Amino acid sequence: MQGFRGRGFPARQPSQPIPFSVEELSDEALIHSLALGVLWSLEVLYQRYSRLLYSIAYRMIPDHQVAEDLLQDTFMAVWQNAGSYSSQAGSVRSWLVAIIRHRAIDQLRKIRARADFKITPIEELLFDENLTGADAWEEAWKSIQGAQVRNALKQLSNEQRMVIELAYFQGWTQAEIAEGYQIPLGTVKARMRLGLMRLKHLLEQMEGGV
């Protein structure tokens, strides 16, 4: 650590290119600025995350109008509640994903409450199209994580993938899955836990192999 010399100005560090691109601003800096009313920050966050959030919404409810509404509502919530964000609860990306996902789950629960709601057959739930999209996230995150996660999910057993799909992308509780698909509750719990443990193992193996 470097100290001031008395009240003096410390020796200058090697000069950095200043100012640098605003694209390099951290998500936390943008959220903090947004909480102060800087609308410009919302624009940058929108550029960074709108495609991801829209894709999640559309994956959960494949209706463009609904996905648009969810995206709008999410950014309105971010604008109004930026001050409540705490990095203790996770990254800004996780926070944004949680907002749109919870809103989508609310919509899905309303749909499930309708009298004419029919449970999706297991075969449709496991349709691989959901896992074969072009990896558009590589550019955004400069990583191969997207492909790795999809590959790992494909390697789970159908039973494990089914409960994960229903819970994460459809917002079902474990008890709802047990009742809706006539599976013992203990089995649902085990499939969830073992499925995630298997994913962890697979992703660690892939990481080690890169």
Add this chain to the structure above:
Amino acid sequence: MHLSRQHTNEREMPMNCQEMEELLGAYALEALSEEERKAADAHLATCAKCTQTLKQLQAIVDLFPLSVPAVEPPPRVKAQILARIQENEKTQKLPPLSTPIPVPMPVPVRQQRAPVRWRTALLAASTLVLLVLLGASFLWNIALRQQVAQSPVVYQLHGTGDTASASGQLIYYPQQNITVLVVHNLPPLTGTQVYQGWLLHGNQPTSIGLFNIDNGVATLDFQGAPHGFDAAAVSLEHGPQASRDAPQGPVVALGTLTP
């Protein structure tokens, strides 16, 4: 679909580790009922081992968005969001950008304002409210356009010595005349220690206050610009009070403010 919650409704005893382990997957996937989650939270509050395992599973679940096929939102959505914000601000409150921020001005020399009598202040406030109501739409339109168009000025801060891994940014928003500092990877504080921000003009430091620390991210903001200063610095102080005239502790991050 309404389902029974017999698993937790009948529970009186605290959950043990084995029961918690069974629920960890469902917890990470947010597939527990509210009652189940409360019971799990009570166990997690006292069990570091289960909490650690849960974090590992949550880290896996956090990767699921990466598996989603990418779909581009229509360009109109952004415009619709901005229009909704504009509408909300018009009907509910003044634009946030007009809200004063109760933080110290870093400018070394400030003019003192003469005290204003309360009746005059009340009259002025009423007039201001009226003017704002009458012109809100027009002014907000202009403010919004300017705000979106006018980019902030950003300077980079770097860790020094033992804290070389720290990094941060000083961001000045001209439209709002607000400066924000955000620093990552500072070492955790112990006891009464605090991180304090400084602007430096030549050899003269000016305190800009104490940082708020949230999960390793330090933030500080103040009304005003860093114009006329040569550098921004973060010092580690004994605390809990801020040092008055100059840092008493080591400088842990620093960045120059001159082009």
